[in-house]
Amino acid sequence: QKEVEQNSGPLSVPEGAIASLNCTYSDRGSQSFFWYRQYSGKSPELIMFIYSNGDKEDGRFTAQLNKASQYVSLLIRDSQPSDSATYLCAVRGGSNYKLTFGKGTLLTVNP
Amino acid sequence: GAVVSQHPSWVICKSGTSVKIECRSLDFQATTMFWYRQFPKQSLMLMATSNEGSKATYEQGVEKDKFLINHASLTLSTLTVTSAHPEDSSFYICSAKRTSGPGDTQYFGPGTRLTVL
Numbered sequence: 001q002k003e004v005e006q007n008s009g010p011l012s013v014p015e016g017a018i019a020s021l022n023c024t025y026s027d028r029g030s031q032s033f034f035w036y037r038q039y040s041g042k043s044p045e046l047i048m049f050i051y052s053n054g055d056k057e058d059g060r061f062t063a064q065l066n067k068a069s070q071y072v073s074l075l076i077r078d079s080q081p082s083d084s085a086t087y088l089c090a091v092r093g094g095s096n097y098k099l100t101f102g103k104g105t106l107l108t109v110n111p
Numbered sequence: 112g113a114v115v116s117q118h119p120s121w122v123i124c125k126s127g128t129s130v131k132i133e134c135r136s137l138d139f140q141a142t143t144m145f146w147y148r149q150f151p152k153q154s155l156m157l158m159a160t161s162n163e164g165s166k167a168t169y170e171q172g173v174e175k176d177k178f179l180i181n182h183a184s185l186t187l188s189t190l191t192v193t194s195a196h197p198e199d200s201s202f203y204i205c206s207a208k209r210t211s212g213p214g215d216t217q218y219f220g221p222g223t224r225l226t227v228l
Binding site for chain 2: 036049100103
C-alpha cells in the first residue's frame with residue numbers, strides 16, 4: 001500500500017512569515033512529486049512539481065526533495081492571507097501515471 | 112495553457128437516476144484522464160484512469176458498472192454515475208495529463224458537486 005503522509009494541521013503563521021509544509025512517502029520507487037493548493041470547495045491547482053533531489057524555487061515557493069529520506073517539503077516565503085488553503089502533496093509511482101495524495105495540510109495565514 | 116473544464120459544476124438528482132459528468136481539456140490533448148472523488152474533509156481518492164480509445168482502469172473497490180467512463184476523444188472523458196444513491200453524493204474531480212509537454216503533470220478540472228436526494 002503506497003502511502004503519503006502529511007501533518008493535517010492546521011498550521012497557522014503570521015502574514016509575512018515562512019510556512020513550512022512537510023510530506024513523507026512510502027514507495028521508494030516514486031518518481032515525481034507535486035504540491036497542489038486547494039481552496040475550500042474548489043479543486044486542486046498545481047503549485048509546483050519536483051523530480052530531482054534538492055531545491056526548486058518558483059517565486060515565493062520552494063520545493064525540497066530528499067529521496068533518501070523519502071521526504072518532500074514546500075516552503076512559502078512572505079506568506080499572505082491569500083495563501084490560506086489546504087496544501088496537498090502528491091506522489092507518482094514508477095510504473096504508471098497515477099498520483100497518490102496525502103490528506104493535506106490546512107494552512108492559515110493570519111493578517 | 113492546460114485548462115480543464117467540467118460540466119456541470121453541480122447537480123442535484125433523485126435517488127435511482129443517472130448523472131453524466133463531462134471533463135474536457137480545452138487547450139491541449141490528453142491521452143489519459145483521471146477521475147477522483149473527494150468526500151468532505153478528506154483527500155482525493157482516485158476512482159479510475161481513463162485512456163482514449165480503450166477501457167478505463169478502475170481502482171480497487173470502485174464498481175465499474177456503476178461508474179461508467181468513456182474517453183472517446185483526446186479532449187473529452189465522461190463519467191456516468193448510474194442509479195445514484197445518497198452515498199454517491201460527493202465532489203467529483205477529473206484531471207488530464209498532457210500528451211506532450213512537461214513531464215507527467217496532471218491538471219485538474221473545477222470539479223462537479225453531486226448531491227443525491
